[in-house]
Amino acid sequence: MNNEQTTSAPKLWVILARTYNAVAVYLESTIAAEGLGLSDFAALEVLLHKGPLTMSAIAEKVLLANASMTSAIDRLDERGLVRRVNSESDRRVRIVELTAQGRTFISAIYERHERELEALMGGLSRAERNQLRHLLKKLGYAASVASRANKEEHQQ
Amino acid sequence: MNNEQTTSAPKLWVILARTYNAVAVYLESTIAAEGLGLSDFAALEVLLHKGPLTMSAIAEKVLLANASMTSAIDRLDERGLVRRVNSESDRRVRIVELTAQGRTFISAIYERHERELEALMGGLSRAERNQLRHLLKKLGYAASVASRANKEEHQQ
DNA sequence: GAATCTTATTTCGATATCGAACTATCTTAT
DNA sequence: ATAAGATAGTTCGATATCGAAATAAGATTC
Numbered sequence: 081m082n083n084e085q086t087t088s089a090p091k092l093w094v095i096l097a098r099t100y101n102a103v104a105v106y107l108e109s110t111i112a113a114e115g116l117g118l119s120d121f122a123a124l125e126v127l128l129h130k131g132p133l134t135m136s137a138i139a140e141k142v143l144l145a146n147a148s149m150t151s152a153i154d155r156l157d158e159r160g161l162v163r164r165v166n167s168e169s170d171r172r173v174r175i176v177e178l179t180a181q182g183r184t185f186i187s188a189i190y191e192r193h194e195r196e197l198e199a200l201m202g203g204l205s206r207a208e209r210n211q212l213r214h215l216l217k218k219l220g221y222a223a224s225v226a227s228r229a230n231k232e233e234h235q236q
Numbered sequence: 237m238n239n240e241q242t243t244s245a246p247k248l249w250v251i252l253a254r255t256y257n258a259v260a261v262y263l264e265s266t267i268a269a270e271g272l273g274l275s276d277f278a279a280l281e282v283l284l285h286k287g288p289l290t291m292s293a294i295a296e297k298v299l300l301a302n303a304s305m306t307s308a309i310d311r312l313d314e315r316g317l318v319r320r321v322n323s324e325s326d327r328r329v330r331i332v333e334l335t336a337q338g339r340t341f342i343s344a345i346y347e348r349h350e351r352e353l354e355a356l357m358g359g360l361s362r363a364e365r366n367q368l369r370h371l372l373k374k375l376g377y378a379a380s381v382a383s384r385a386n387k388e389e390h391q392q
Numbered sequence: 393g394a395a396t397c398t399t400a401t402t403t404c405g406a407t408a409t410c411g412a413a414c415t416a417t418c419t420t421a422t
Numbered sequence: 423a424t425a426a427g428a429t430a431g432t433t434c435g436a437t438a439t440c441g442a443a444a445t446a447a448g449a450t451t452c
Contacts, residue, residue: 087365089353093259095369099376100256101299103249106383117408135431143257148409150432172417172430197245200378204371209243212371213251215364220255222356227262273438291401304439306402328400328447 096219103200110196114189115159119144121193123152124161124178124186132165132177161185252375259356266352270345271315275300277349279308280317280334280342288321288333317341 104118111121122142127133130141139149153176156162161182167173178186201209260274267277278298283289286297295305309332312318317338323329334342357365 085366086362087369089357089365090350092357092365092369093263093353095372095376096256096259098299099372099379100252102376102379102383103252106379106386107249109383109386119408136429143254144408145410146431147411147433151408170418170430172415174431194246196382197249200382201245201248201375203374203378206242208371208374209245209248210241211367212375213243213248215360215368215371216251216255218359218364219357219368220251220258222359223255223258223262226352226356227258227265230262230265275438292399300438301440302401303403303441307438326400326448328445330401 106200107193107197110193111189114185116189119148120152120156121186121189123149123156124182125190127162127176127178128183128186128190132175134167134173134175138176156182262356263349263353266349267345270341272345275304276308276312277342277345279305279312280338281346283318283332283334284339284342284346288331290323290329290331294332312338 108118111118116124119142123138123144126138126141133141135149135153136146138144138153139146142149144152153162153164157164160179162176163179164174164176167175204212264274267274272280275298279294279300282294282297289297291305291309292302294300294309295302298305300308309318309320313320316335318332319335320330320332323331360368
């Protein structure tokens with residue numbers, strides 16, 4: 081790697097976008113056959129690993145607006161993969177959980193997904209992965225700070 | 237940074253997605269006031285820096301399907317920011333170029349965009365940016381290779 | 393040089409997503 | 423206790439995007 085040259089911020093943003101896109105396109109292609117999009121897959125995945133969650137909690141984890149979450153869970157509900165249960169303690173809240181069928185379904189797909197993703201990143205050493213994680217988090221943190229600042233400035 | 241722990245591939249993918257999303261949301265918020273989305277902005281930007289291009293060439297650069305590019309250029313055309321010119325040498329081709337108004341418009345916005353992006357990445361040293369670029373490219377390359385393999389496998 | 397294949401762009405229909413408005417419920421302050 | 427405000431979820435209308443089909447023109451093959 082040549083550490084002499086300088087990478088401009090716009091260039092780095094373009095590379096980030098292209099890389100994200102390349103991985104997303106690949107992952108989409110691997111689950112498209114199951115009739116799943118990346119968002120629906122992510123919702124199932126979070127339910128598998130975190131257990132039953134409220135609509136808002138899922139939406140926050142998978143980076144979707146609440147309105148979009150309603151549609152997503154509707155889709156999964158119609159396929160019998162998840163179920164909405166009314167909360168006992170708070171009647172506004174609907175808790176979403178996997179059905180038995182949904183659990184079997186996502187478990188199998190996720191296992192394969194994990195293997196494919198590990199294969200994809202097989203070229204990155206442990207140190208490289210940690211580096212990449214560290215740098216991405218740093219950048220992501222800066223962006224969310226900047227977003228908040230921008231939002232407050234504009235809405236008041 | 238702790239290089240002892242291992243970063244799993246799924247975890248790294250989630251971080252990549254969140255970082256991409258955080259930066260995208262921020263950048264969107266900075267150009268939303270101009271009535272531009274990120275794709276339309278990207279199309280104008282590429283025309284500013286690469287000069288007039290065909291529909292397909294723009295679509296490829298900004299990672300949009302051709303069909304989406306038609307809509308995007310329609311929007312920009314209606315606002316008087318770009319113009320379609322029929323190619324002399326190939327009558328299938330329509331070359332898109334900035335109008336004078338479009339050039340003034342995107343020049344000003346891009347300059348600001350560049351400053352904001354540099355500020356956003358101000359926390360990354362030159363070495364860190366180069367590292368990040370290197371690692372992202374490596375990952376992106378692996379993903380596009382995997383995508384191609386997957387595509388060929390599935391379509392035949 | 394006619395038929396076939398490829399390429400560039402647009403049209404069309406479907407869909408995922410969003411923000412804003414709305415409803416229902418819970419919480420807080422007085 | 424009541425009013426005011428906050429929160430959870432949904433509905434609604436708008437929009438960006440896509441893949442597939444359509445159209446038109448070039449390129450290739452025989």
